[in-house]
Amino acid sequence: MTNHKALADRIIPTYELYGEDEPASAGFWVHCETIPARSSQYHWEIGLHRHDHFFQVLLVTGGSGDALFGKDIVRFEPCAVLTVPPGINHGFRFSPDIDGHVLTFLASRLPVRPGEPNQLGAFLSRARVTQIDDKHADSSLIRESILRLCDEWQERRSGRAIMMEACLATALTLTARLAGQDVADAESTDPNDRRMEALTAMMHREVRNHRTASFYAKALGISATHLNRIVKDKAGISTQDLLIRRLLEEAQRELLFSPGSVQEVAFRLGFADPTYFSRFFTRQTGSTPRVWKMREQQRLGERDSNDPVNETS
Secondary structure: OOOHHHHHHHHEOOOOOOOOOOOOOOOOOOEEHHHHHHHHHHEEEEEEEOOOOOEEEEEEEEOEEEEOOOOEEEEEEEEEEEEEOOOOEEEEEOOOOOOEEEEEEEHHOOOOOOOOOOOOHHHHHHOOEEEHHHHOOOHHHHHHHHHHHHHHHHHOOOHHHHHHHHHHOOOOOHHHHHHHHHHHHHHHHHOOHHHHHHHHHHHHHHHHOOHHHHHHHHHHHHHHHHHHHHHHHHHHHOOHHHHHHHHHHHHHHHHHHOOOHHHHHHHHHOOOOOOHHHHHHHHHOOOOOHHHHHHHHHHHHHHHHOOOOOOOO
């Protein structure tokens, strides 16, 4: 009998940095770059892959997206810290306005090893999305530690290895504390968070099928009215508005980075009538799909030309 897991693992590409087949002996223990610097080369989508020797940390400060961890899809909004241990199949779908940094470390340089019997070791052993915001006193220190680490890496000052390791330990330890508190809070007081996570994953899969709010409510085993209350509490908008926003994000990504005409994009998104797609898009953005695409491509081109190129240390 075929071992399907072993076959799947052989199919998933392994990289040191995404898209690069450089061996681990290439000589760096940490690499920093902005999220747009690499993801823009791949139309804001990083396909499923893994790293055998490296641990990754993403600090998301703008935009939004979905993280694919194995078969699980997790939505993230700013500000968030994404952590991915070695050997985990993962990928990302970013919105075109994504902003933040991605840091890649040799796992041997982490303050503790993933899986060690303590809170940090347990935290590092799984791929996670941890939201950080002003309600947590340590959130600003997490952001500052990651940004300082990137600054130390870029500027190459004396003693930077010590500084980077200290910043890394601070950021990961405080993020692990927040993640542990969030899990406890969700399990004890807010089971609807799990419903929102399930809804987000289903929306990711079904966005091009134009499912109704009733479809998602039935899949979650609750009424449409109950689902609407949950979504308003968690996202501040109705279920219908959330579905519209998700479809609009997909339309913007397709227009910016997929080949073909506006009509072809409309058909790929499940619209039987391109004219209706144009009316939908114009109603949501105030611009026709064609005008919006030209303006955004010009804006992104100007931003990319001003971004410094980061080299591996």
